[in-house]
Amino acid sequence: MAKVDLNRVSMPKQEPEVRAGNFNEVALGYNAEQALYEANRCIQCPKKLCVGGCPVDVDIPDFINAIREGDMPEAVRILKGKNSLPGICGRVCPQETQCEEVCSLGKKGAPIAIGRLERYVADWELAQGEMEKPQIAKATGKRVAVIGSGPAGLTAAADLAKMGHQVTLFEALHVAGGVLMYGIPEFRLPKRVVQTEVDYVKSMGVDLRLDFVVGKTMTIDEILKDGYDAVFMGTGAGLPMFLNIPGENFNGIYSANEFLTRTNLMKAYLFPEYDTPIKRGRRVMVIGGGNVAMDSARCALRLGADEVYIVYRRSEVELPARREEVENAQEEGIIFKFLTNPKRFIGNDQGWVVGAECYEMELGEPDESGRRRPITKEGSEFMLDVDTVVIALGTTPNPLVPTTTKGLDVTKRGTVVADEKEGKTTKPGVWAGGDVVTGAATVISAMGAGKRAAASIDEYLGQQGG
Amino acid sequence: MLYKIMSRETLVPNNHLFKVEAPAVARKARAGQFVVIMIDEKGERIPLTIADWDREEGSITIVFMEVGVTTRKLAQLKAGDSIANFIGPLGEPSHIEKFGTVVCVGGGVGVAPIFPIARALKEAGNKIISIIGARSKDLLFWEDRVREVSDSLTVTTDDGSYGRKALVTEPLKELLEGAEKIDRVVAIGPAIMMKFCAKTTEPFAVPTIVSLNPIMVDGTGMCGCCRVEVGGETKFTCVDGPDFDGHLVDWDLLFARQRIYIDEEKHAMECACGEVASHG
Numbered sequence: 001m002a003k004v005d006l007n008r009v010s011m012p013k014q015e016p017e018v019r020a021g022n023f024n025e026v027a028l029g030y031n032a033e034q035a036l037y038e039a040n041r042c043i044q045c046p047k048k049l050c051v052g053g054c055p056v057d058v059d060i061p062d063f064i065n066a067i068r069e070g071d072m073p074e075a076v077r078i079l080k081g082k083n084s085l086p087g088i089c090g091r092v093c094p095q096e097t098q099c100e101e102v103c104s105l106g107k108k109g110a111p112i113a114i115g116r117l118e119r120y121v122a123d124w125e126l127a128q129g130e131m132e133k134p135q136i137a138k139a140t141g142k143r144v145a146v147i148g149s150g151p152a153g154l155t156a157a158a159d160l161a162k163m164g165h166q167v168t169l170f171e172a173l174h175v176a177g178g179v180l181m182y183g184i185p186e187f188r189l190p191k192r193v194v195q196t197e198v199d200y201v202k203s204m205g206v207d208l209r210l211d212f213v214v215g216k217t218m219t220i221d222e223i224l225k226d227g228y229d230a231v232f233m234g235t236g237a238g239l240p241m242f243l244n245i246p247g248e249n250f251n252g253i254y255s256a257n258e259f260l261t262r263t264n265l266m267k268a269y270l271f272p273e274y275d276t277p278i279k280r281g282r283r284v285m286v287i288g289g290g291n292v293a294m295d296s297a298r299c300a301l302r303l304g305a306d307e308v309y310i311v312y313r314r315s316e317v318e319l320p321a322r323r324e325e326v327e328n329a330q331e332e333g334i335i336f337k338f339l340t341n342p343k344r345f346i347g348n349d350q351g352w353v354v355g356a357e358c359y360e361m362e363l364g365e366p367d368e369s370g371r372r373r374p375i376t377k378e379g380s381e382f383m384l385d386v387d388t389v390v391i392a393l394g395t396t397p398n399p400l401v402p403t404t405t406k407g408l409d410v411t412k413r414g415t416v417v418a419d420e421k422e423g424k425t426t427k428p429g430v431w432a433g434g435d436v437v438t439g440a441a442t443v444i445s446a447m448g449a450g451k452r453a454a455a456s457i458d459e460y461l462g463q464q465g466g
Numbered sequence: 467m468l469y470k471i472m473s474r475e476t477l478v479p480n481n482h483l484f485k486v487e488a489p490a491v492a493r494k495a496r497a498g499q500f501v502v503i504m505i506d507e508k509g510e511r512i513p514l515t516i517a518d519w520d521r522e523e524g525s526i527t528i529v530f531m532e533v534g535v536t537t538r539k540l541a542q543l544k545a546g547d548s549i550a551n552f553i554g555p556l557g558e559p560s561h562i563e564k565f566g567t568v569v570c571v572g573g574g575v576g577v578a579p580i581f582p583i584a585r586a587l588k589e590a591g592n593k594i595i596s597i598i599g600a601r602s603k604d605l606l607f608w609e610d611r612v613r614e615v616s617d618s619l620t621v622t623t624d625d626g627s628y629g630r631k632a633l634v635t636e637p638l639k640e641l642l643e644g645a646e647k648i649d650r651v652v653a654i655g656p657a658i659m660m661k662f663c664a665k666t667t668e669p670f671a672v673p674t675i676v677s678l679n680p681i682m683v684d685g686t687g688m689c690g691c692c693r694v695e696v697g698g699e700t701k702f703t704c705v706d707g708p709d710f711d712g713h714l715v716d717w718d719l720l721f722a723r724q725r726i727y728i729d730e731e732k733h734a735m736e737c738a739c740g741e742v743a744s745h746g
Contacts, residue, residue, distance in 0.1 A: 172686050174504055174511075174551040182688075211553045213686055217490050238688040242700065249693055249700060249719055251726045258689035266510065266683070272737045275510035275535055276683075277730035351722030398687050400705065 006109025009038040011116055016331040020301050023186045023269055026328060027091070035120040039067040041105065042112050049102040050114060055448030056155070058082045060099055060114055067117060073132070075121045080134065084158035084201055085151065085447065087126060087193040088180060090119025093444045094322050126193070131200055137164035142461045145170060145228040146206075147214045147401065150178025151443040152234030152434030154201050155450030156457075160232075161204035163458045168228070169206050172213040173265070178236055180443070182265040183257070185295050187302070188325075191264075215400035220408070220430060229464065230429050230457045233416060234450055237395040237435035243287070247345030248391075250353040252279055256288070256296045256392035263299045281388025284308045285356055287342060288392030289318070294325040296390040297334045308334050309384065313341040313361050313374040339363070341374065343381060345389065355385045397436045405430070415439055423453030431457055468548035472525055477607035478600075480532045481575055482541050483517070489524030491554045497582040498560030498677065498709055501526060502685035504551035505543075510536045513682045513704070515654075516555060517578035526554070529578035529607075535734045556685045557708045560675070564591040566649035569641055570616070571634050571663055572598045573655025577608050579677060580654045585615040587652075593617050595648075597637050599655075603628030634659060635666045642670040650675070653712065657720055664712030676712040678703050680723050695719050 012028040013019070019026050030038065042064045050060040059078050066075035079086045095101075095115035103111030125131060142165045146157040149171040157169045175181050176198045180189060202208055214220065220231055240255035242248055254262075259278070262268040266276035284300040286293050289312035297308045310329070312319065315338045319326055330336070339361040346355040360380035363372035396414045409417040409426040416432040418425045423433040433449030435441055470487040477483050491501060500515045518527035532541050543549070560583045568587050572580030577598045588594045596616035600606040601624045613619045620637045621629030630637065634655070642648055651674040653663035660676040667674040680692040680703050687705035694703055697714035701707065 172553070173684065174553070211551050212490065213553060213556065216554065216556055216686075217494060238686075240688070240690050242690070244700075249695060249723070251722055255690040258683060258691045261683055261689050267508075271730065272535075272734040274508045275734065277510075277727045277734070279726070279730075351719065400687060 004043060004105065004109075005037075005041055006105070008041070008110040008113045009034045009116075011113075016333070019187065020332045023302055025190050026187050029123055030116055030120045035067055035117060038113050038117060039064045042068075043104060045104045047104065049104060050099040050112075053099040053102040055098065055444050056083050056451050058099075058118075063121060064112065064114075064117060067121065072121065072124050076125045076132065079118060079121050083447070084134075085154060085197045086118050087122035087197055088151070088189060089444055089447070090115050090117075090122055091189050091193070092184060094442055096323065098444065122193075126196055131196075131203065134162055134204055136162055136204060139166070140164045140461060142166065142229045142464070143168070143227060144457060144461075145223045145231045146234065147220070147231065148172075148178055148234040148236055148434075148436075149176035149198070149208065150180060150234060150236050150434065150446065152236070152436075152446035152450040153178065153232065154198065155447040156232045156234060156433070156454045157206045158201045158204055159451055159454035160457060161201070161206050163454070165458070165461065167206045169201075169208045170212045170214050171208065171210050174210055175265070176208055176210065182261045183292065183295070185260065185264050185299055187298065188295065213400070215404040220401065220405040220427075224429060229461055230431065232423070232450070232453050232457060233401060233425070233430065233432040233436055234434045234446065235398060235401050235436045236446075237440040238398040239396045239414070240391070241393045241395060242391055243342065243393065245342060245344050247347055247353070250345055250347040251351050252281065252353040252387055253345060253389040253391065256286075256292045256390050257395065259296050259390045260292070260299065263303070269299075269303060278303065279388055280304045281386070282306045283386045284388040284390065285311055285342075285384060285386040286390045286392055287311050288394070289314065290320045290392065290394065291322060291325055292394075293390075293392035294321045294329045294334075296392050298329055298332060300388065300390065301332055301334065305388070309337050309386070310334055311337045311340045311342065311356075311358065311384075313339065314371060315339055315363060318371045337384075339374070341376065346383075353387065353389055355383050356389065357381050358384055395435075395440050397439070401436075413439060421452060422456035423449055424456065468550065469552035470548050471543055471545050472523075473545050474543070477529065478605045480541075481529065481605070481607060482532075483527060483529045483578075484540075484543075485525045485527050486549060486552055487524060488526045488552045488554075491526050491552065492519045492521050492524045495519040495526060495555040496559035497562065497586040498579070499555035499557045500685070500708060501528065501552055501554035502556060502682065503528075503540075503549055503553070505536065505539050506550045509539070509550065511551075511683055511685065512536050513556070513679070513685055515579035515677065515679075515708075516582065518582055526552070529575060531575040534731050535738050538735075538738065553685065557704060558706070560586065560652070560677075560709050562586045562590050567593040567595065567646060568650045568652060569638060569648055570594055570596045570612075571638060571651065571653040571655070572596070572612065573634050573653075573659040574600055574605070576655030576659070576677075577606075577612065580652065581608060581611050581615070583652055583654075584612060588615045595641060596620070597622065597634050599623065599632075599634040599659075601625065633662070635662050638663060639666050642667060642672060648672050651712075652676075657717065657724065660712060661715075661717040664715065664717075668713050674712040675709050676715065677708045678710055678715065678720060679708070680720060681726060694723070
């Protein structure tokens with residue numbers, strides 16, 4: 001047997017100075033030769049630890065083996081047997097902390113680039129122009145309402161439809177996809193890929209109802225009364241957090257949700273061809289250290305900023321963003337200001353932000369999150385001149401659905417109480433999963449929750465009889 | 467899904483009424499709520515207050531003034547055309563109960579949303595004293611509809627071309643100074659008018675409700691674009707409002723935030739006009 005190459009095939013990317021000026025996808029994807037070489041690195045170990053590392057149990061060694069054998073339709077079939085959204089997951093899953101983290105090759109060298117191969121398979125299918133229809137079980141006559149068409153809702157809807165249930169997918173916005181459409185930028189997740197996978201879910205017979213704000217247009221109680229046998233809530237964590245410091249409402253200060261929604265969902269980067277405007281700041285400050293902060297900063301850069309700062313109150317090692325995204329941001333010239341925290345914003349007489357007074361921070365003992373707690377250095381204030389601020393501190397669940405649903409318990413953090421294994425809430429007939437239960441987390445963990453809830457709902461509906 | 471324009475009329479120059487087929491919205495609409503619309507896939511999401519509804523017919527009536535690119539494009543649509551997206555009903559409904567005597571003030575295009583609120587308050591057993599105003603006679607609409615749900619009505623015009631030559635705040639002040647006890651004031655119109663109505667009622671300590679109209683995107687609490695300060699606290703107009711206590715609103719902040727995209731609007735209008743010129 002030939003010796004295994006301990007290095008993975010690197011991902012071809014747009015050059016930093018080029019991509020900083022466009023919204024096209026940064027990572028270009030493997031070609032056939034690169035994919036085959038990477039697939040051949042897989043030692044097909046019997047332990048299959050990678051499968052255990054995947055929240056939706058994709059049969060990883062099998063689809064990699066299909067690539068090796070040149071049987072791409074089979075690779076697609078294996079992948080989609082467990083995951084209806086491979087083009088999305090291949091791009092945005094944090095594989096380095098999941099399947100790839102436990103890869104046997106990782107002990108000696110670089111783990112198999114599972115995410116990149118997953119994307120390769122999905123993109124191959126997309127390029128064929130035609131999707132193979134999944135197997136749908138015989139109709140059960142049961143109706144399920146899935147609320148929210150983000151990763152959790154799409155996954156639950158797809159699985160329930162495959163099980164033969166009649167699924168209606170309710171979405172408040174004018175397109176399906178949730179955070180995949182409004183949050184994650186085009187250069188990281190092309191919207192064409194999202195819509196193709198949404199179409200795939202629709203091809204299973206899922207009835208998508210856009211412009212439908214559950215809690216306003218109809219409540220969950222009304223949906224249940226309307227003849228639905230079960231409800232899955234995958235409404236996400238859509239409510240932006242602010243700092244609650246003086247000056248936060250000056251013009252030019254955005255929540256990351258607004259900044260990204262205008263840019264990605266409404267395509268403000270194509271204004272005025274598209275009608276939604278956005279302020280194209282020259283000196284932009286993004287507050288926060290997660291993927292959303294990285295996305296916001298990189299959008300600001302592409303909108304034409306001269307300087308973009310990421311202001312984070314801890315240090316580089318505590319950054320919650322994916323390493324890959326931090327590196328991408330650094331390569332593109334985003335300036336990181338670690339151990340920095342804003343104290344207040346300064347505005348001009350027209351109500352526009354012109355700067356932020358910031359504290360220097362230092363790290364103390366670890367807090368309940370396990371990370372070292374940031375402590376304000378008194379007297380360390382300094383000014384940062386900026387004309388645009390994006391606050392990316394995280395999000396909490398939107399209370400619109402919980403507050404209009406009788407008997408649905410929520411925690412103090414505003415998340416819906418649901419058991420981790422099955423997603424059952426305190427209200428009979430209602431399941432929940434994804435960020436609405438966990439608080440803001442990852443696409444794949446939401447998909448895992450959608451999958452588990454779908455199985456639980458299926459079991460419940462089976463017990464109900466015909 | 468497409469939302470058909472069942473009928474339309476131009477009420478007064480630049481102010482249009484559309485009746486839109488939206489049964490799911492019509493089923494739930496209540497006075498004080500709004501919809502978010504998007505004309506087509508390249509459009510902007512804008513909020514418009516609900517002026518009326520017909521649950522049986524499944525229709526929502528909106529009245530809007532042409533102020534920017536989106537409302538201009540909207541005004542070009544004809545009966546039978548469709549709007550790409552029509553979302554609602556959003557926001558909290560107006561607080562309706564028997565307060566006693568309520569003064570309803572509507573200014574300009576704000577006469578449309580004040581109508582269903584006055585009607586609901588009337589149905590709840592209140593005595594309704596309405597004041598509606600416009601810049602001049604040819605910009606005044608719905609005098610008859612508001613009169614129908616009011617115990618008394620005063621009409622003002624800025625230039626005196628019809629009714630009383632005054633701003634709406636003048637008859638409002640006289641009512642507050644008069645013998646009759648006023649239990650509540652509801653004022654809807656341009657932000658500046660709402661501010662001065664609130665300033666007028668403040669010395670009399672009469673609860674005054676205003677319906678705020680900041681810029682919005684999603685209209686469901688997701689983006690925070692519509693944040694306003696009320697009593698020193700940040701609120702999202704789309705989910706916490708749009709009705710707020712007019713005495714506690716930070717009006718200067720609202721004015722500033724309404725102007726965020728004034729340069730972009732100008733640019734877009736120039737582009738849109740250029741398009742019309744080149745095609746025409």
